[in-house]
Structures are given as C-alpha cells and as structure tokens.
Amino acid sequence: MSTLPFGPRNPPEDPLLAKAAELPKDVAPPRDLWPAIAARIAKAGDAPAKPAFRWPLALAAAFLVASVSALMTWSLVRDPQQAEPAVIAEAPTAGADIVPVRYGPNSGVSAAELAARDALLGEFKSAFATLRPETREAIQKNLAVMQAAADEIDAALAKDPASGMLQGMLAGTYKQELNLYSTVVTAGDGLTRRT
Amino acid sequence: MNIRNSWLAAAILAVIAAPAAAQQTITKRANVSADATIEVSNVQGSVRVSAWDKNEVELVAVLESDKDKLEFEATARIVRIEVDRPDGKYGRNREEAHLTVKVPRGARLIVDTVSADIAVAEVRGEQDLESVSGAVGTQAYDAPVKAASVSGDVTVTGTGGKAAVKTENVSGTATVTGVRGSLEGEVVSGEIHATIAAADNIDVSSVSGNITVDAELTSTASVDMESVSGAITLKIKPPVNADFDIESFSGDIDNCFGPKARDTSKFTPGSELSFTQGSGGARIELQTLSGEINICDR
Numbered sequence: 001m002s003t004l005p006f007g008p009r010n011p012p013e014d015p016l017l018a019k020a021a022e023l024p025k026d027v028a029p030p031r032d033l034w035p036a037i038a039a040r041i042a043k044a045g046d047a048p049a050k051p052a053f054r055w056p057l058a059l060a061a062a063f064l065v066a067s068v069s070a071l072m073t074w075s076l077v078r079d080p081q082q083a084e085p086a087v088i089a090e091a092p093t094a095g096a097d098i099v100p101v102r103y104g105p106n107s108g109v110s111a112a113e114l115a116a117r118d119a120l121l122g123e124f125k126s127a128f129a130t131l132r133p134e135t136r137e138a139i140q141k142n143l144a145v146m147q148a149a150a151d152e153i154d155a156a157l158a159k160d161p162a163s164g165m166l167q168g169m170l171a172g173t174y175k176q177e178l179n180l181y182s183t184v185v186t187a188g189d190g191l192t193r194r195t
Numbered sequence: 196m197n198i199r200n201s202w203l204a205a206a207i208l209a210v211i212a213a214p215a216a217a218q219q220t221i222t223k224r225a226n227v228s229a230d231a232t233i234e235v236s237n238v239q240g241s242v243r244v245s246a247w248d249k250n251e252v253e254l255v256a257v258l259e260s261d262k263d264k265l266e267f268e269a270t271a272r273i274v275r276i277e278v279d280r281p282d283g284k285y286g287r288n289r290e291e292a293h294l295t296v297k298v299p300r301g302a303r304l305i306v307d308t309v310s311a312d313i314a315v316a317e318v319r320g321e322q323d324l325e326s327v328s329g330a331v332g333t334q335a336y337d338a339p340v341k342a343a344s345v346s347g348d349v350t351v352t353g354t355g356g357k358a359a360v361k362t363e364n365v366s367g368t369a370t371v372t373g374v375r376g377s378l379e380g381e382v383v384s385g386e387i388h389a390t391i392a393a394a395d396n397i398d399v400s401s402v403s404g405n406i407t408v409d410a411e412l413t414s415t416a417s418v419d420m421e422s423v424s425g426a427i428t429l430k431i432k433p434p435v436n437a438d439f440d441i442e443s444f445s446g447d448i449d450n451c452f453g454p455k456a457r458d459t460s461k462f463t464p465g466s467e468l469s470f471t472q473g474s475g476g477a478r479i480e481l482q483t484l485s486g487e488i489n490i491c492d493r
Contacts, residue, residue: 131309131310131327131328132310132328134328134346135310135327135328135345135346138328138345138346138365138366139345139346139365141366141384142365142366142383142384145383145384145402145403146383146402148403148424149402149403149423149424149484152423152424152484152485153423153484156444156445156484160444160465163444163465165442165444165482165484166444166484168421168482169421169423169482169484172400172402172421172423173402173423176365176381176383176402179363179381180345180365180383183325183327183343183345183363184327184345186307187307187308187309187325187326187327
C-alpha cells in the first residue's frame with residue numbers, strides 16, 4: 001500500500017504547529033496532590049480485602065478513556081481554527097500524487113484529446129485532494145489498473161495495428177479515465193451538473 | 196452506587212451527550228406535482244428516499260455539524276435539497292448529514308453525493324443517482340435508472356417493469372437483478388453481475404473487472420460485452436436464437452454450443468468465433484484482450 005505524503009514541508013510555517021509550539025511544555029497542578037494520595041494509600045492498607053478485579057468498572061473506565069480521547073480528537077477536528085490548516089496543507093500534495101494514464105505510441109490518442117484530458121485533470125486534482133483517504137486510494141489503484149490496460153492494449157496494437165477491437169478498447173479506457181475525472185469534479189454539484 | 200461511581204457515570208454521559216448537542220434535526224415540507232423533480236445533494240452521510248401516495252415532499256435532515264447549512268427550495272415542479280458545508284471541505288471532517296426524504300411515487304429523482312450512501316425505494320419516475328464513495332441502491336420500474344459510484348457498490352433491483360438501467364462503477368460492484376429491458380454498464384476494476392429478462396439491449400464493458408450476465412433475449416436483442424483483461428461470462432436462457440461474433444486477442448473462448456474458436460492470424464495469439472445458434476436473430480458480440488470468454492445456455 002502506498003502512503004500519501006501530506007502536511008507542510010517546513011513546520012515553522014504551519015500556523016497550527018506554530019500555535020502548538022506556543023503551548024507550555026508542562027502544566028503544574030493547582031495544588032500539591034501527593035499528601036492526599038499518600039494518606040489514601042496508607043488508609044487502603046487498613047481496609048478489608050476487596051475483589052481482585054472489577055470488570056464492569058474496568059470496562060467503564062476503558063470506555064471513558066476511549067470516549068475522552070475520541071471527544072478530544074473530535075473537538076480538535078471540529079474546530080475550524082485547528083482543522084483548516086491541516087486540510088489546506090494536505091490538498092496540493094494529495095492532488096500532486098495523481099499521475100494520469102499515459103498512452104503509448106501505438107495508441108493513436110491525439111494531442112487534442114490529451115489536452116482536453118489535461119484540462120479536466122487540473123480540476124480533478126483539486127477535487128481529489130478533498131476526498132477521504134480510502135477513496136483517494138481506490139482512485140489511484142484504478143488509475144493504475146487503467147494504466148496497465150493502456151499498456152497492454154498498446155503492446156497488442158504494436159502486433160496488430162489495424163485491429164478495430166483493440167482501438168475500440170483503447171478508446172473505452174480513455175473514456176473511462178475521463179468519466180472518472182468528471183464524476184469526481186462534478187460530485188456534489190447537484191442539479192447544476194445536469195442542466 | 197457510591198459517589199465515585201456516580202461521578203464516573205456522569206462523566207460517561209457527558210462525553211456521550213457532547214457531540215449530540217451540536218446536532219441539528221430539521222423537518223421541511225412542500226406541496227408538489229405528482230411528477231415533480233426532486234434534487235438532493237449531500238457530501239457525507241446518507242440519503243434515503245422513499246415514495247408515498249401524496250403530492251408532497253417531506254424532508255427530515257439530521258445534521259451532525261452545527262456548521263452545515265441546509266438549503267430547501269421548492270416550487271410545484273422542482274424541489275432542491277442541499278447540505279451546504281460552508282468551508283467546502285470533507286474527508287477529514289467525519290460529521291455526517293443524514294437526509295430522509297419522502298416523495299410522490301412518480302417523482303423524477305436526482306441524487307448526487309460524495310461520501311454518502313444513497314438508498315431509494317418505490318420511486319417510479321426517472322432516477323439519476325451518483326456518489327463518489329457511497330453505495331447506491333434502488334429499484335427499477337418502467338422509467339430509466341442511472342446509478343453510479345466510483346468506489347461504492349451499485350445495486351438495482353427490478354420490479355417487473357420494462358426499464359432502461361445504466362450503471363457506472365470504478366472499483367465497486369454493480370449488481371442488477373430482476374430487470375426487464377436493457378442494461379448499460381461500465382466498470383474499471385469492479386465487477387458487473389446482472390440478470391436481465393426480456394432483454395433487448397445489453398451493453399457492458401470493463402477494464403479489468405469480471406462481467407457475468409444471465410439473460411433472456413428477445414428475438415431482436417443486441418448484446419455487446421467487452422473487457423480488456425476481465426473475464427466475460429454470458430448465460431442465455433434457452434431457446435437460443437442468436438448470431439454470435441466473439442473475439443479475443445489472447446484470452447480463451449469457451450462455449451457449450453459446439454463450434455470451436457479459430458486463430459485470427461499466424462502472427463498474433465488472437466482467436467475468434469462466429470456462428471449462428473438456432474434460427475438466429477439476436478446479435479451477440481463479445482470481445483476481450485486477455486480475459487476469458489464463456490458462453491452457454493445453462
């Protein structure tokens with residue numbers, strides 16, 4: 001599985017990291033807690049024996065820890081002051097990873113067709129960067145599938161350049177690539193896309 | 196329950212309740228014509244549409260984010276429902292919007308989502324459903340249905356009417372069952388599985404995904420199936436009266452009708468098979484580059 005690099009190249013330029021750097025390195029408790037803890041430990045030694053392990057309490061505590069963690073994550077992600085720089089920083093890098101299908105010398109795809117594709121590709125890259133990571137991964141895998149198909153067809157065309165079947169398949173692969181870009185670009189546009 | 200446990204329970208409840216505090220539930224209604232166009236757009240979450248016997252649209256929207264805005268514009272002919280995410284971002288933001296919509300049975304439906312599932316039931320008008328990563332599921336009656344998803348699955352279930360169904364997937368699987376009439380399907384690495392009755396037109400293609408079609412053909416049916424490297428399997432309900440034209444550049448061609456494929460050239464690995472079964476009539480054309488082709492009537 002490939003990993004998408006994202007985030008700023010130069011951390012000090014990232015406003016989120018800059019704000020994080022301003023946070024205090026440690027936080028002193030409002031009062032000295034140790035005397036009370038020591039007293040309770042000493043008192044516990046005198047107390048009658050309790051069950052070794054209470055599962056319901058342990059589960060509740062685990063749930064609480066997980067919930068608090070989830071809540072903190074949720075709060076950070078939800079806060080636009082925190083979330084926006086992360087998404088903006090990710091966008092250009094994620095889109096830059098996109099490599100369009102390369103059609104070989106036997107394919108016959110014209111320069112005009114490639115120029116039309118590349119015009120759409122620019123818009124696609126912007127929209128692609130905003131998709132969920134798993135969707136981006138699926139799209140990249142399928143672009144690789146289309147690349148493999150284009151290579152396979154090109155190699156076959158080298159052996160049989162006049163094959164209408166192969167030329168049709170190549171046109172079909174090109175159309176699938178354009179459809180993919182178009183679907184992502186127009187996603188969420190609603191009625192305006194169709195009228 | 197002692198004091199410590201009470202605090203623990205309170206803390207758990209507080210954690211659970213915190214996200215719910217930001218949630219919005221909005222209900223909207225509008226009177227519309229029986230064949231009104233209903234357009235729904237959502238980024239993340241779900242869209243569920245069902246039909247009822249009223250000339251009215253009812254929307255119940257549950258927005259997990261208090262930043263999302265709901266747009267609801269209605270005339271007698273068109274209703275437009277859209278969840279507007281002000282910063283236009285999605286993906287990292289996991290807050291979802293769930294839309295439940297009731298529409299007149301004969302409504303024309305257009306649904307467009309990014310990461311939201313689409314589920315439609317009993318809508319008899321034309322449908323155009325599209326998602327990037329959500330699953331899409333609907334029923335086909337007599338009107339055309341287009342269902343598309345990039346990475347989600349698409350499911351179209353027929354109800355006995357004669358419909359024109361079109362599916363588009365990239366990596367998801369398209370499953371079409373019980374549909375009468377016609378099917379157009381495109382997929383890249385996902386698969387197409389279809390059962391078509393009284394088929395007069397089947398046109399399906401894939402890049403690397405497998406295609407499997409069970410079909411009952413009309414006497415003038417036209418069937419085109421094409422894949423680069425995926426396997427094609429066509430099972431035709433007997434009696435079979437069709438003209439076959441099958442070609443593969445390097446894949447195997449198998450059939451249970453008898454004729455054997457022949458090489459297309461001494462210099463390429465291609466093979467082809469053309470024959471007429473029964474009295475002919477239906478036209479069947481199957482092509483692959485390296486995928487296997489298998490046709491049979493059982």
